[in-house]
Amino acid sequence: MKNAGKGSRPSSRTHRPSRQILTDGAYETIKELVMDNQLEPGERINIEELARQLEISTTPVREALARLESDGLVRKRALTGYAVAPLLDLASLGHLFEIRHLLEPHAAAKAAKLATDTELANLREMVELMRTDDIGDAYGHYRAFAAHDTEFHALVACYSGNPILEQTLAGLHLQWHLYRLRFEPEVGLDTIAEHASIATAIVQRDAVAAAEAMREHLRQSEKRLLPVAQRRS
Template sequence: MKRSTLSEDVYATLRSAVLEHSLAPGDRLNIDALARELEVSPTPVREALARMESEGLVRKRALAGYTVSPLLTRDEFADLFDMRLLLECAAARRAATHATDEQRSELLVQAAFTVGSDAEGTWHAAFTAQDAQLHHLVAEASASPLLLDAFTRLHAHLHLHRRYFPYSHAAVTHQEHHALAQAIAGRDPGGAEDAMRRHLEKARDRHLAAFTQ
């Protein structure tokens, strides 16, 4: 139990450091140095990095070790959102008819989440976790294992870009999430698909600001 908790703590710490860019895109990751910094053995660090590699947050190269994954180029980012529009709109439509009552309730709870004040600059991690969880719930509620797997692999590439998401748009995102969850909870396939499409198109425009900075 203690080993499991330690591994989770190390994973959460390193993942947060990557998402908040304390470990920046392109940084090399030395397992022994990270273990000393976190005051743990190399094993949970190695496990955490392997898990983050599967999420697309870090990359591993033979003889070179781990590095934090680079940001997407503008063209890669545009391609990512084209694929998200194909996959997640279909997932939302399916979720409206396939979601269980428990999943519909959970979506409404997630959509009601707000990130709070930006006074201490700590909202990014909370926003990232909530946004990723809501979209994952929609994919899960689609009752298509293949669609869920495709979504999971695709979504990992967006994590690093969330660091550049403007706080001023968090409330708008919350409203879009709420509209999506309401449509799925109301068993409205067309409404759910439209709500997801509007949300993704607007999210794409908000994230594009990162490429002009």
């Protein structure tokens, strides 16, 4: 193999980030704008302007928006392009929690019966991770906490042994919609305590207690969010 000459140009790959890296960066940046309501609910998204602000081409911005659409955070409209998804109103919040009350306590009870020892350890670990996460008012300060919160509920659904139930809950993208309504540090602390109660009951393989702990978590979550939804309705 020949050595590169002194005047050889280094490969552009060395200097230029891959498109996937650009897309990932655009995804996180736009998501933060949406979660912090800097892009307001219903606002049309100007792809060219975003690309200029991020100093990238429009391609990774479009790919990022497609991912955010699958998250339920933006919507694609015919002829007009992408717009930020609306916040949950009072009726939508009620419908969402109705589904959660039907499915998630059942998932917790099933997980208490079916989860393996490794899976039980995963639940305990997720609660401990949440205890170490930063909790602040802005999305950039609670990003990891929100991700672990989402993963905790996903693990409970997964360990229920019912893939259709798991897919149904995942398809709701419920955590992101709820965080857009309200997040404050004390909400995070309450959530950790409630998750710990759910995990403890599942680890103890107490299906009745696991279902009740999940119901209580859902009741408290709805109670925390209800005033916000009422103000918007």
